[in-house]
Amino acid sequence: MSKIVRCITQIPTISRSIFVKFSGMLLIAIVTIPCLSLHAQINVYPHITAKPTGKRVIHSPDPLVSYRWAAPRASDNMETYILKPVKISGSKSFDMKNYRSNDRIAVNGMGDIRFDFGRVSAAWVEFDSSDLEGEVEMSISEYDQIPVYATNYPKRTLKPVKRGNTYRLELNPQLYEGVRFGWIHVRSFSRPWNISGIRLVCQIRPTNYNGSFNCSDTMLTRIWYTGAYTVKLNLLQDHFGAILMNRGDRISWTGDAHPAQAASMVAFGNYDFVKQNLVHTSTQSNGIRSYALYWVLSLLDYYRYTGDTATLESYIDNVIAKLDDAYKVYGTNPDLLFFGWDERLGAGFEHPNLPEPQNGYKMLSIRAWKEFASAMNQLDRKDLFDKYARYAEEKMQAIRKDEAWYRSYGLHASADAVNTGYLTAQEQHAVFKQSFTNRVNRISYSPFNQYFVIQAFSAMHQYDDGLDAIRDLWGGQIKYGGTTFFENYRPSWNAIIAKNGAVPSNQCGFTSLCHPWGAGVTKWLSEEILGIKPTSPGFESFQIMPHLGRTLTYVSGAVPTLKGEISASFNLLSGKCSFSVPAGTKGTIGIPKVEKRIKALHVNDVLFWDGNYHSIEGISGAYEDDEFVYLKDVQPGVYNLQVQYGGVTPKHSVLPEVFPATYIGKDYSTGGNWGGTYGKDGYELCNYDGDGKHRQRLPDYISSINYYKIFGNNLPLNKTWRINTTDKRALAPSSANGFPRNAACIYSEDQDQIGYTFTSTINIKEPKRYRVTLYFLDWDGKGRKLAVEAFDAQTSELVAPVQVIEHCENGAYITFEYNRSIKFRINPIRGLTPVLSGIFFDATQ
CATH class of the missing domain: 1.50.10.10 (Glycosyltransferase)
Known part of the structure; x- marks a missing residue:
């Protein structure tokens, strides 16, 4: 648990907001300091003291990448900053036409509105309203859907805590979570009201990008x-x-x-x-x-x-x-x-x-x-x-x-x-x-x-x-x-x-x-x-050996050390290179050949290398091998180089992705009438006869089917939804597609999170090409969306791309073709539990 740096109770809300355009988003430069309840100790930290004096980096996701603190230390308190949404989407109940001009959203009915803050932050979500009527809840997530968890886990959808005119989603005493998306859910409605100041309050430890x-x-x-x-x-x-x-x-x-x-x-x-x-x-x-x-x-x-x-x-x-x-x-x-x-x-x-x-x-x-x-x-x-x-x-x-x-x-x-x-x-x-x-x-x-x-x-x-x-x-x-x-x-x-x-x-x-x-x-x-690393403790000596390979033409950067910054830049197209050596250290620098030859090398406009070393101040010598021309014992200073290359770097070929198993496809139309379509060689109907008793007729090339789930007795749990049903979604008891049927499955419970998934391993007696089909049924309409991973049962290497089964309320089959023992891992994406109702075997076509 985080150290409580500052606890404020019963302080009126103070808000001052300065909006600054920053990388396509709005960054509030002065944070709202909310009042806090006496009922809980909540961490509240001051507004960031850093200034945007550093270099902007368009490829960084950090909104504070250019901000610099004065000598930050590990003992510094946490600080906060605010992000505004970069994208808002909601139902017709929300009038957003004036949001850009006055930061207000009119609420005209029940519904949900989602806010994308553009990046994951360590933060909490809150908004202001002076006229809210009815019941609201709020949610957060790292992805664009609201997390769905079992009842024994902390919710990510809760009623916000009212602090004056501020409504804040408080999920723990530290407040912060990993948040990119936030929601406001209007659960009841009596008259129009307004949302204003929707914001992500982000917590950060003072830290500078010195590298x-x-x-x-x-x-x-x-x-x-x-x-x-x-x-x-x-x-x-x-x-x-x-x-x-x-x-x-x-x-x-x-x-x-x-x-x-x-x-x-x-x-x-x-x-x-x-x-x-x-x-x-x-x-x-x-x-x-x-x-x-x-x-x-x-x-x-x-x-x-x-x-x-x-x-x-x-x-x-x-x-x-x-x-x-x-x-x-x-x-x-x-x-x-x-x-x-x-x-x-x-x-x-x-x-x-x-x-x-x-x-x-x-x-x-x-x-x-x-x-x-x-x-x-x-x-x-x-x-x-x-x-x-x-x-x-x-x-x-x-x-x-x-x-x-x-x-x-x-x-x-x-x-x-x-x-x-x-x-x-x-x-x-x-x-x-x-x-x-x-x-x-x-x-x-x-x-x-x-x-x-x-x-x-x-x-x-x-x-x-x-x-x-x-x-x-x-x-x-x-x-x-x-x-x-x-x-x-x-x-x-x-x-x-x-x-x-x-x-x-x-x-x-x-x-x-x-x-x-x-x-x-x-x-x-x-x-x-970039190639910068110490060769003796504390960078008393170091090396710069850039490895650009066949795909890069330029690299630059810096590494912070206690002796000062070491920076380097290498451009293979222009031949311009530079590096710095801080006081109190010395370096060995490699000028990359990238499978070409270096015909000449000038350092600070003086010829240094043309196949032979020419003496120059600050560098004790040079030599070469197949990869580099090496500069020895480089003394403190800034060095600018011009490299003259000869030859061409060969092109690099990227390896193709190859999966030894074949993904055949999905079937959402057959339902429980598997006979004549699947299982011609054999089958196993999971928990079909209750109490973990699987009905099976395995083909002669299959030696066994094993299931595994961590915890308990290491077996998946068993569920019988309905017995003696005429519902066509339930698997038929045999290939005759007759009735009555049992709707059943094996599944895993998320009682300890790492028990939230299970595997099914199909063992074959000797290598043979065959087809295996899995049947999934969301009988009870829990909105299940599942990921299916396929591995070689002996090596545990992935043998097929991960596949997704969703909308399986009427049943869904997925088929693979392989020639060895195979293990499937069934993972939940949405819905409460992963399920499996049947496995079917067929000859290749």
Whole structure:
């Protein structure tokens, strides 16, 4: 829970509003300070003290990207600003013709009106009215529909609290939620009245954009700033938290915080806040073994960026305990509890101890031992260097006793293996070909886990493919309409979900559209594409090695350090480059060749390189390899370069998306009369005979059908809507399509959110091409809209694009064709519970 900074009670409402045009929206420069009730302590913060003195960035979703605070600190109080809607839509009961001129909407009857504030914010919604009559409710959402949850979860539609003439939706004492859309619902009406001052009151921690990024691909630029904005929104407490809607984990999870802290350092340079979060989470792993190791990596990240030796030394015993515990359980297949939401990692808390996450944990341990050993070497702690270097090398040597050790590794374990830094060029080539060349399945369901995947891309020098994966995962979220990065995402969502539409819930429960663990890409772009990273603690020495690959022609940006800003710019078309080296540091700079040759290089108008080094002040020497011309020991100063290139950079070919299963289609017309159309080879009618008894006649090529739902006895729940019915929507008892029928299903309940979904696994005896059809029925008219995911049952790789079933009040079939065992995950999008009523098997046509 957030620290209560200021609690005001019984203070009259004070409103002063100055409207400023900003990026297509209205930003109120002075916030309304509402009076508060005696009945609850509510956080109320002062108006922002920042000024728009920085550079405007059109590719940033942050309305305050150009605002600068004077020396912000981690101890600063929260502040507020206000956003006005960028788009309003409502029924005929709302007269909006005068809204632009006088900020008023006339209410002439019952109905709903929706406000789009243009971006997700950490905020609450409120409006003013001096003449409101009747009953109203308000709603909020991150997407363009009102969230629908079961009765045992906090509502997102409630009656607003009246504060004088202000009506505010108060969902918790902290007020804020992740909000982009807001609604006012007029539930009763007696006479006309007026809405005025509809606004989103946004909370923010003083944070400056001291870092920057820009490149020739505007999508990548947007991705960098979207990641930074996502982190900034989640700095609302005294640690890296979350503005999750309808979720109870508003805490700093040690693992989640790792990429968030990484992004925060390159975007904001708020090192004191990162240090504070390390303190806050130093004894927390939330029972998740990998998270304890991510905390170690976070501490080492912080040390590399700040050179804060005292903080590192103060946690040596803490780190030793974590690393020794990993060594103790290494090879015992310990209970990991969680390794990631991706199906291949056990779908979160469902099956966390599969071989893939266990292999990933081994490699994560080796990486943590090795990187800590390196840090101890820098501190002249030879005892600890020797101990943990030995741990890492010992386990890696044991793994290599099997020359083909990596063949059983999937994407995530392979990425963790690459990130140890131990793989030979031959091993990297084999791992890349095996796990990183499938465009569909080199994307993790979790942007958190994908951070380690893109680290592996760069470690293998596969930058073009790494950028393609970034465009698919993070760029796809922006194409969906996202202004922050999500907890989970699949690129195929965009083909089945309208822009800013409701997204699938899944094994994590209700999907968050603003989750800071997805922001690691921001640091990766700064370190790997712009190329700025420390080579000794605190940037006492650093490198700038830009990797533009075959798709980029320009990159520029800056990274804030405690020694000053390091900036760089590289333009391959004009040959103009520049960089700055702050006092107290020195750099090694690589001028990118991008598969061309550098014929001549001038520094500050003086010839520096023409195949040979020519002495120049501030640079001790130069050399080249296939990738760069390197400038050695560059001293503090500003350097402008002109590069003369020869040759042509080859074009890059993007891999196609290939799914091994075939999606055949949907059928909304057959209803329960499946005989003659489906199930000619066999079938299973779910819970048809009650009490979980499925009526079945399986084909000879099917060995079993298994169901799974986390919690309880790990089986979906059973529901019989009606027995002995003549309703044609109910599945017929046999292929004769006779009567009477039973209307039944299996389903999952969202009693703990992560029990909000279930799987059905169909096992075949040997490879054979066949068709499988699922039947869904929204018998009780709950407005169910479901997402169907199809995986290979053995590898858990996605084998078909995600599909949506909706409007299935009269029943709906969906058919796939595959040649191996297949697993389906049924996820709710709308409606209270996901359901499944039947499975049918047919020969291919």
